[in-house]
Amino acid sequence: MWMTPTSQQALAIDGGTPVRQTLLPYGRQSIEEDDIQAVVEVLRSDWLTTGPKVGEFEEALAARVGAKFAVAFSSGTAALHGAAFAAGLKAGDEAITSPLTFAATANCMLYQSARPVFADVCPDTLNLNPECLAKRVNRNTRAVFPVAYAGHPADMDAILAIAEKPRLIVIEDACHALGAEYRGRRTGSVAHMSVFSFHPVKHVTTGEGGMVTTDRAEFAESLRRFRNHGISSDALQRHAKGQWHYEMVALGYNYRLTDVACALGISQLKKLDANLARRREIAEQYTVTFRGLRGIIVPSVREGVNPAWHLYPVRLDLARLSTDRAQIFKALRAENIGVNIHYVPVHLHPYYRERFGYKPGDFPLAEAASDQLISLPMFHGMTDRDVEDVIAAVSKVVTAYQLKGERSESLAFSRSAGEPT
Numbered sequence: 001m002w003m004t005p006t007s008q009q010a011l012a013i014d015g016g017t018p019v020r021q022t023l024l025p026y027g028r029q030s031i032e033e034d035d036i037q038a039v040v041e042v043l044r045s046d047w048l049t050t051g052p053k054v055g056e057f058e059e060a061l062a063a064r065v066g067a068k069f070a071v072a073f074s075s076g077t078a079a080l081h082g083a084a085f086a087a088g089l090k091a092g093d094e095a096i097t098s099p100l101t102f103a104a105t106a107n108c109m110l111y112q113s114a115r116p117v118f119a120d121v122c123p124d125t126l127n128l129n130p131e132c133l134a135k136r137v138n139r140n141t142r143a144v145f146p147v148a149y150a151g152h153p154a155d156m157d158a159i160l161a162i163a164e165k166p167r168l169i170v171i172e173d174a175c176h177a178l179g180a181e182y183r184g185r186r187t188g189s190v191a192h193m194s195v196f197s198f199h200p201v202k203h204v205t206t207g208e209g210g211m212v213t214t215d216r217a218e219f220a221e222s223l224r225r226f227r228n229h230g231i232s233s234d235a236l237q238r239h240a241k242g243q244w245h246y247e248m249v250a251l252g253y254n255y256r257l258t259d260v261a262c263a264l265g266i267s268q269l270k271k272l273d274a275n276l277a278r279r280r281e282i283a284e285q286y287t288v289t290f291r292g293l294r295g296i297i298v299p300s301v302r303e304g305v306n307p308a309w310h311l312y313p314v315r316l317d318l319a320r321l322s323t324d325r326a327q328i329f330k331a332l333r334a335e336n337i338g339v340n341i342h343y344v345p346v347h348l349h350p351y352y353r354e355r356f357g358y359k360p361g362d363f364p365l366a367e368a369a370s371d372q373l374i375s376l377p378m379f380h381g382m383t384d385r386d387v388e389d390v391i392a393a394v395s396k397v398v399t400a401y402q403l404k405g406e407r408s409e410s411l412a413f414s415r416s417a418g419e420p421t
């Protein structure tokens with residue numbers, strides 16, 4: 001049914017009825033009975049950690065992304081740290097990433113005593129801009145960490161080309177991008193190493209968890225040691241050989257992912273294709289609807305890219321709105337739509353400002369985008385009704401704040417069933 005013009009509905013923030021009665025989060029896991037059974041089976045087995053499920057999960061993920069090796073870690077952050085270690089990052093080195101990411105992408109460089117350097121983003125995808133990257137490379141640069149923001153891979157061919165001559169290691173932060181495709185290749189098999197996260201809001205979850213994929217055996221070996229204290233063999237290998245002796249050959253950590261978590265991951269991975277299909281369907285519905293809504297800029301998708309849609313971040317066209325992002329954010333929350341912001345640019349966090357002297361204006365494109373961004377709910381467990389609620393609430397709120405003369409194309413919006421809940 002077609003709703004009447006939204007400008008006539010009072011916003012919940014002004015005392016009107018919210019579009020929903022309960023908060024719809026921006027992301028959430030889906031756990032089904034077979035996932036629970038897979039975990040219970042492991043709880044009844046001999047191996048709660050460093051057992052057979054770890055290798056099984058690693059092999060399944062490597063096969064899914066088309067990489068030779070996959071090494072499981074206790075989180076995406078630990079996996080990033082592992083990749084920074086395997087790339088040989090150390091004091092005196094620099095590594096370059098985009099400021100528009102989660103702090104962990106840059107923090108992992110600091111864990112290795114290397115210096116995080118930022119380069120600005122592309123105006124369309126908000127991913128690391130190859131031209132800006134090229135200007136930041138110097139003789140201390142050892143690695144580049146492109147981020148597949150929201151699940152849309154960066155311009156990897158251009159980045160790999162820049163990295164080639166100075167022999168930089170390219171580590172893709174693919175924490176948003178499990179299942180994404182880039183020019184016919186699967187994310188996870190494009191960079192020298194790729195890092196995934198299995199946090200509950202991701203495409204596949206293990207509670208906490210992460211993985212590094214790579215085609216290089218020396219990286220895989222280094223990653224395996226690093227996640228296990230720097231010890232050259234693990235408990236399962238020693239058990240199989242009836243061996244007790246082990247040697248610590250490098251300084252590592254306990255970053256192991258348990259068999260309990262891996263069993264959940266194996267079960268979840270079987271649903272990845274269905275989860276991606278649902279996310280793509282939701283993204284398509286959002287894009288088709290919001291493309292015609294003045295005041296909203298929908299995410300760009302480049303030719304040859306099939307994003308994994310971890311997030312659906314819209315940008316507010318503030319010149320066409322009578323208010324700022326904070327007010328739109330509050331108004332959407334009042335409608336019970338759990339919007340979020342991804343991200344405050346990393347260089348503007350107090351820690352980075354104080355330690356490295358970064359300031360507003362250093363990366364203008366990332367900063368301008370960051371002030372406009374709002375992530376709408378996006379997870380594979382969203383019902384059709386949830387999607388309709390988001391569409392209804394965004395249309396209602398944005399229309400209410402459109403500047404005069406900006407309203408004509410966006411007064412009506414569709415909703416397939418019923419009145420607002």
Ligand SMILES: Cc1ncc(COP(=O)(O)O)c(C=O)c1O
Nearest residue numbers: 075076077102104175197198199
């Ligand atoms: C871009 C990015 N990198 C790294 C991480 C860290 O992953 P984890 O939460 O599994 O440690 C996240 C987490 O959401 C992320 O979004």
